[in-house]
Amino acid sequence: MQGQNQQQAYDRGTTIFSPDGRLYQVEYAREAVERGSTSLGVRTEEGVVLVAEQQVRSPLMEGSSIEKLHKVDDHIAVGSAGHVADARQLVDFAREQAQVERLRYGEPIGVETLAGALTDHIQEYTQTGGARPFGVALLVAGIEDGEPRLFETDPSGTATGWSASAVGADRDAILDDLETNYRPDADLDGGIQIALQALASVGDAFEPSEVAISTIDTETEQYRTLDHDEIEAHLDEIEFEADDE
Amino acid sequence: MSEDRHRMGGLDSEARATTPELGGASGGEDGTTEVKTGTTTVGLTAAEGVVLAADMRASAGNMVASKNARKILQVHSSAALTISGSVSAAQSLVESLRAEVRLYETRRDTAMSLNALANLTANLLRSGNFQIVQPVLGGVDDEGAHIYSIGPGGSVMEETYAASGSGSPFALGVLEGEYDEEASVDDAETTAARAVQSATERDTASGNGLSLATITDEGVDIDSYDRVENAL
Numbered sequence: 001m002q003g004q005n006q007q008q009a010y011d012r013g014t015t016i017f018s019p020d021g022r023l024y025q026v027e028y029a030r031e032a033v034e035r036g037s038t039s040l041g042v043r044t045e046e047g048v049v050l051v052a053e054q055q056v057r058s059p060l061m062e063g064s065s066i067e068k069l070h071k072v073d074d075h076i077a078v079g080s081a082g083h084v085a086d087a088r089q090l091v092d093f094a095r096e097q098a099q100v101e102r103l104r105y106g107e108p109i110g111v112e113t114l115a116g117a118l119t120d121h122i123q124e125y126t127q128t129g130g131a132r133p134f135g136v137a138l139l140v141a142g143i144e145d146g147e148p149r150l151f152e153t154d155p156s157g158t159a160t161g162w163s164a165s166a167v168g169a170d171r172d173a174i175l176d177d178l179e180t181n182y183r184p185d186a187d188l189d190g191g192i193q194i195a196l197q198a199l200a201s202v203g204d205a206f207e208p209s210e211v212a213i214s215t216i217d218t219e220t221e222q223y224r225t226l227d228h229d230e231i232e233a234h235l236d237e238i239e240f241e242a243d244d245e
Numbered sequence: 246m247s248e249d250r251h252r253m254g255g256l257d258s259e260a261r262a263t264t265p266e267l268g269g270a271s272g273g274e275d276g277t278t279e280v281k282t283g284t285t286t287v288g289l290t291a292a293e294g295v296v297l298a299a300d301m302r303a304s305a306g307n308m309v310a311s312k313n314a315r316k317i318l319q320v321h322s323s324a325a326l327t328i329s330g331s332v333s334a335a336q337s338l339v340e341s342l343r344a345e346v347r348l349y350e351t352r353r354d355t356a357m358s359l360n361a362l363a364n365l366t367a368n369l370l371r372s373g374n375f376q377i378v379q380p381v382l383g384g385v386d387d388e389g390a391h392i393y394s395i396g397p398g399g400s401v402m403e404e405t406y407a408a409s410g411s412g413s414p415f416a417l418g419v420l421e422g423e424y425d426e427e428a429s430v431d432d433a434e435t436t437a438a439r440a441v442q443s444a445t446e447r448d449t450a451s452g453n454g455l456s457l458a459t460i461t462d463e464g465v466d467i468d469s470y471d472r473v474e475n476a477l
Contacts, residue, residue, distance in 0.1 A: 095348055099345075099348050
């Protein structure tokens, strides 16, 4: 048993490097993210768009109880991919940080500041004994100084800024689509179309109940969730490549 | 690092938020330089909302420390409170309430009831961190219009009308005579302004105009007047 496979020891604790400098638990957490349903974010001239796939596994399930997009404060929201329960913990951490910022400085928290606070928190779990990393990647979207901002966090605790991005299943294929079709001068409706078209490019057709859409407008700086009819109207414009399969 | 883990919900980082990030908190307040508002504030319910009113003087001993003190502060989409007592404690209380209300509403995607808001305010006062504030809380929720008189130690009493501050005996005299629970919001504004006017005539620590707030299910609207008479 002992020494049966020396390499196994490296993936038991997050605090243990493998000889080639990797943290296996963090890489396994990234696997969990890749198996999660996709969330997309698109920055536009008028604000930021978040779109998330949500799987209603049974008609008996209340669709509204699946939460994939989370309001953090009036002007900031989070989309996630990976372990939903881990995401909820991070969302609550973010909500607290947003109010702590208002208490301490009397100002709304910046998107970059919040993404930094989140990744500092996530990083602690890659360096603390007995803990496991967060099995989730987040898209942090919001308005800062009148500008739309979009950040992505990963299980290692790194934050990166994006014009448009996706986390979760089919990320690479969706990024390919976004790289081709992203337009920085799109309006909010255009941003929703770019995100939905990218999501449609990798899978089967989906119903309005299978997707959540939220926006944060640059002008109002307010988070807003689109209702069923609005989503349906947007989906009518989308061409599903998989239709003929 | 580790004590941070497994934290339950609630704004328990609040203590750290309101103390300096670097260096310790300053020593306890001795109160000698504290600005205290000898004040008159009132709140009353009307048929379709509530009205809050307050004078605009902040005093430090015999000196008028401010002639433009805002003593009615919004803490919720359809609620506000009047403050009397220590200005620093009151401002801190209001910031804490705003943070708690936002967190509650963001987490639950529903507005906080006035009953919950009154109890939250009382619990914060009961903690001893906000000495000494005596608010009158007013607002509107699904159940209608509410006025709460909240004691500095954290007592909660729901009233149809209430007053706080050094001028409150004079203001209550007017409210006793003129309060009408069927009154329109406009008429209730007049009653509230008269109550504060009466107090500013007889209480040296109250004066310098009037703040007047109306709260209906459409939201909170706060106006100020250089002279109380302008609101009548």
